[in-house]
Amino acid sequence: MPAMRLLVARLTATYDGRLSSTLTSAVRLLMVKADGCVAIHADVGAYKPLNWMNAPNHLDDQGDRWVVTNPKGEVLTIELEEVFEDVSYALDTERGLTLDGVEKELQALLADHPDHLEPGLRCVQREFRTDLGPVDLLCRDPQGGAVAVEIKRIGEIDGVEQLTRYLERMERDPLLTPVRGLFAATTIKPQARVLAESRGIGWVEIDLGLLRGEEELHPRLF
């Protein structure tokens, strides 16, 4: 079972690749993730390591000297002067980031349960890229027609305008056209409903509680 290995150690490191860099001797956190990523962290900064090597790579553990190489020929050499902690834990299979905010939660839940938007709807892609930015969901209806879905917490005129712009770009794509628009929010303001309807865009109010309950109703394999 692959595991995450954490070392707290006094170490030096040199990186040789597109540029060269050196870390002088200090106590740092050295992390080897189950997928092979190697990262050296200091006790400052939130998420960014001082130095790291993404997978795929090859880690040659020579005891107090680690040589990590990747297919591009970049080399990270770590000299372990003194190891204070060395622990390994197998973490759970990562289910991905739970993005904060109601909009992101709505997007994730509606991608899993597109039936809440419209019966028979199937989600093809989240964050479908257009030239003007990503539209929240690209779906197909039971007839195979493309449906672009823009999701907001509160549905206002701005959101309808945004979806209109995406639709205009998506209509130019011969693989998608014709594209229907669907505006979804927990609450949709009357003006936004009128504007959406005048532009042939559908709208739907989502019951977030019901949608969250769906997750409980439908357990996962892992």
Add this chain to the structure above:
Amino acid sequence: MKLRADRAQFAEAIAWATRTVGTRVTLPALSGVLLEAVDGELICRATDLEVSATVTVPVQIDRPGKVLLPGRLLAQLVARFPDQPVEIDASSDRVEITCGRASFRVRAMSAEDFPTLATPADDAPTGTLKADAFARLVAQVARAASSDEGRPVLTGVHLDASEGTLTAAATDSYRLAVRSLAWEDAIDGSALVPARSLQEAAKAASEVGGTVQVVIEDGQVSFRFEGRVLTTKLIEGSFPNFRALLPDAHETSVVVNRAELVEALQRVSIVAMGQANTPVTLTFEDGQVDLQATNQETGDAAEALRAEVDGPGLSIAFNPTFLLAGLEATGTPSIRIELRDGLKPAVLRPQADEDEVTDDLTYLLMPMRVS
């Protein structure tokens, strides 16, 4: 460059190349299809740097050369051309495309900006499968992959080649489809292939027929057909240990006519579909299965079917869409459903008599809770 091509062949080539590559364009040159006329053949190339597609069609060449044309525009044009030969004359940067009495002048893009395509190494180990068997395997498995880009590893199909067998697996965490297939010429290796790319490769397999050559390399996989090559980058990350999810025992085993179950399920689901993800409950008893759905808004539906039930009777509820996908994937006249209890995953398999050969398919489906 000046050439004359058969419209149907040309249209099919351009459609496949542009569709395979998709719409994620990060550089202007990537929205183009590179046409190269050489040695009696037109080579059409397209890429979005993730997926690369190459199609070769026989043409009559007056003057060899190459030109980069806007892909979507070209695909739209040739799809609507009358059924007459297509002529392309790229004497200037306004490329003349003629078909019957229709003629177009399209501005060429800079061919120098088009990247060199990823291709399999000549000496890389190559596996061979029958194209129709490959297309069928993809159709059965890829449907279980997720469309959620937030969990990239689940948007792929895991291919594992070992001991003369190719095993394909896909899961969206609610269901898992696994199928094995014997190679004609075997290789070893594994790859996590984007489901969309694999489905385009399967489409090419159906259209072209014959055999498909599979080349698994570090970071990419290629599928070679007669006149077509698709190379796609692999998805990084670890695919879930799907073998650990497969139950090793069951309490109840049911054999039921697949077409009858599909039809009954579709009828009952009409009531269920009215409300988001309403489950359909299947109750297995002596000699029959009862299907039942309740929708607070529309009403109830129920139907009973004959079934061979071996083991204790039980009730289990499923998302009807996922169950239908599993029933469609199995393909045999009868199917076997293996169950433990109403809250543990069910297994669907093709059912065949002992002397019949069926696909080695396992479709694992998580039940829904019924409130």
